[in-house]
Amino acid sequence: MNIILLTAEDLTGDTCAEIRDQRRCQHILSVHQAQVGERIRAGLLNGNMGSGIMTTLQPDLIIIEDLIFDEPPPPDLPLFLVMALPRPKMLKRVLQTVSTLGVKKLVLMNSYRVEKSYWQTPLLEPESIREHLILGLEQARDTQLPEVILEKRFKPFVEDRLPALIAQTRALVAHPYSETPCPTGLTEATSLAIGPEGGFIPWEIEQLEACGFEGVHLGKRIMRVETAVPFLLARLFH
Amino acid sequence: MNIILLTAEDLTGDTCAEIRDQRRCQHILSVHQAQVGERIRAGLLNGNMGSGIMTTLQPDLIIIEDLIFDEPPPPDLPLFLVMALPRPKMLKRVLQTVSTLGVKKLVLMNSYRVEKSYWQTPLLEPESIREHLILGLEQARDTQLPEVILEKRFKPFVEDRLPALIAQTRALVAHPYSETPCPTGLTEATSLAIGPEGGFIPWEIEQLEACGFEGVHLGKRIMRVETAVPFLLARLFH
Numbered sequence: 001m002n003i004i005l006l007t008a009e010d011l012t013g014d015t016c017a018e019i020r021d022q023r024r025c026q027h028i029l030s031v032h033q034a035q036v037g038e039r040i041r042a043g044l045l046n047g048n049m050g051s052g053i054m055t056t057l058q059p060d061l062i063i064i065e066d067l068i069f070d071e072p073p074p075p076d077l078p079l080f081l082v083m084a085l086p087r088p089k090m091l092k093r094v095l096q097t098v099s100t101l102g103v104k105k106l107v108l109m110n111s112y113r114v115e116k117s118y119w120q121t122p123l124l125e126p127e128s129i130r131e132h133l134i135l136g137l138e139q140a141r142d143t144q145l146p147e148v149i150l151e152k153r154f155k156p157f158v159e160d161r162l163p164a165l166i167a168q169t170r171a172l173v174a175h176p177y178s179e180t181p182c183p184t185g186l187t188e189a190t191s192l193a194i195g196p197e198g199g200f201i202p203w204e205i206e207q208l209e210a211c212g213f214e215g216v217h218l219g220k221r222i223m224r225v226e227t228a229v230p231f232l233l234a235r236l237f238h
Numbered sequence: 239m240n241i242i243l244l245t246a247e248d249l250t251g252d253t254c255a256e257i258r259d260q261r262r263c264q265h266i267l268s269v270h271q272a273q274v275g276e277r278i279r280a281g282l283l284n285g286n287m288g289s290g291i292m293t294t295l296q297p298d299l300i301i302i303e304d305l306i307f308d309e310p311p312p313p314d315l316p317l318f319l320v321m322a323l324p325r326p327k328m329l330k331r332v333l334q335t336v337s338t339l340g341v342k343k344l345v346l347m348n349s350y351r352v353e354k355s356y357w358q359t360p361l362l363e364p365e366s367i368r369e370h371l372i373l374g375l376e377q378a379r380d381t382q383l384p385e386v387i388l389e390k391r392f393k394p395f396v397e398d399r400l401p402a403l404i405a406q407t408r409a410l411v412a413h414p415y416s417e418t419p420c421p422t423g424l425t426e427a428t429s430l431a432i433g434p435e436g437g438f439i440p441w442e443i444e445q446l447e448a449c450g451f452e453g454v455h456l457g458k459r460i461m462r463v464e465t466a467v468p469f470l471l472a473r474l475f476h
Contacts, residue, residue: 002460074458097465140459184422184476220312221378222240227335227468230461234472238422 001027001138003049004042004064017042017052019062028054028062043143044069045134073143077102077237078189080165084111084196085150086225088121092132093226099136099146101233107165109151109158111204113196119152158207166191171213174232175205176222178215186236194228239265239376241287242280242302255280255290257300266292266300281381282307283372311381315340315475316427318403322349322434323388324463326359330370331464337374337384339471345403347389347396349442351434357390396445404429409451412470413443414460416453424474432466 004024010017019025028034034054043049048069056063085108086094098106110119122128129148137143151157170186173193193200193213200208205215223231242262248255257263266272272292281287286307294301323346324332336344348357360366367386375381389395408424411431431438431451438446443453461469 093464096462100459100461100465101469102459139462142459182476221338221340221380223338223468224334224377226331226464227338230465231339231468231472234469235476238420238473 001031002041003138003141003143004028004040005045005134005138005143006042006064006067007045015052015065015067017064017067019064020060022060025059025062029057029059039066040064041141042067042069043073043141045137045143046145047143049073049141049143074102074141076104076144077233078187079103079233079236080105080107080169080189080191081229082107082109082162082165082191082193083225083229084109084194084200085114085118086196087115087118088123090224090226091118091121091123094229095129095132095148096136096139097226097229099133099142100140101230102140102142103233104144104146105149106146107149107151107157110154111196112154112201113198124150154204155207158204158211162211166212171211172216172236173200173205173208173213174218174228175200175215176217178217180214180216182216182218182232182235184235185238190236192232192236194225194232197225239269240279241376241379241381242266242278243283243372243376243381244280244302244305245283253290253303253305255302255305257302258298260298263297263300267295267297277304278302279379280305280307281311281379283375283381284383285381287311287379287381312340312379314342314382315471316425317341317471317474318343318345318407318427318429319467320345320347320400320403320429320431321463321467322347322432322438323352323356324434325353325356326361328462328464329356329359329361332467333367333370333386334374334377335464335467337371337380338378339468340378340380341471342382342384343387344384345387345389345395348392349434350392350439351436362388392442393445396442396449400449404450409449410454410474411438411443411446411451412456412466413438413453414455416455418452418454420454420456420470420473422473423476428474430470430474432463432470435463 006017039051042052049071050069052064052067055065081103169189169191171191244255277289280290287309288307290302290305293303319341407427407429409429
């Protein structure tokens, strides 16, 4: 937690906030080891970043006063990310990583190699998704919550909705058997599709190509999804 | 497991191997769903890659025959990595990721913000380190086991041993307060130091700079170590 993110519900006035949930209170007390009177970095969810002064530090109540939000959040990545739904254990980390890296729009979609049970995880509840996205923002020092869309059926999504989502972007799909190496130093708006463990099946690659995606590879090494995401994003934009 | 890694102990002849451990047997049976007579990708630990034919498939014994090892492993990354020891939960994944990405020499060192208890984890036993490195190789399709060195004291390591280790390399330290952005497209031998959560303390940065390291930053976003590793490696080399 490299920034304390405040929501509208935390604010008790224009320049004052009260934090009452255990997670943030505990973190501020035990990890930050904040002192009364100390000015600490804070941000307004979906707003600006800034700071405030700790005036009360209790295990179940932290009051921050003299809040100012005078700094814009870091720039977004110009990336729309489409991922095959990872298995639950990986999903948590992927949501945090995507949020940390500055992606603002993510579709989690079905694919042949996505096990049906993955769609049953409580991690896909909106509150749980939001929680992991916020952890990622707190890590990065960002305030802008990404949007996450769930698409449980591959074909209608790719045929009917994906074309509009990738319009005006350069659309790439990470595919180990592609001939084209992953481009670097992009500055234009980009869409990126990442398959499940084991990869997209050939029919899915055909569908994505028909939709306008270009296959790109990352070299000979096969990466887990949670490694491939930061690797691809670092390579695409710099 | 995108390649079956065989050790000298698995080989029962020049072209024949027996796998008896539960982890690999189970994976081959349940994930690969291999069939008797099928040719499957295999590699010799610290040797070449190739393939062999499954002739026996039992829960506790898999026999592979007609093994040929005719393909070199993918090229190493020209990188020597020095990391502050991450907390145990992250250490597992970091070892796998580093191994997947092709790093062949890794030092895990102490730093002011590394909690003493981290050095007590059984994950640092040589057998455990080896196990996680092998998982990373199996993921990547590589056969060359990285070397991991533990350095429990920062000062004598950085003063006495690190200078020789980074000789003839471009030495970089990831440091959010540096003015220099992380370089890209390197082809020369490179050394990279990555700090603990919370970063190196200023004295440690001074010591590393005195040793020949140049600070580089990754932009405004602060990443967890397990995200920073693939991100930095993707950016440095492409």
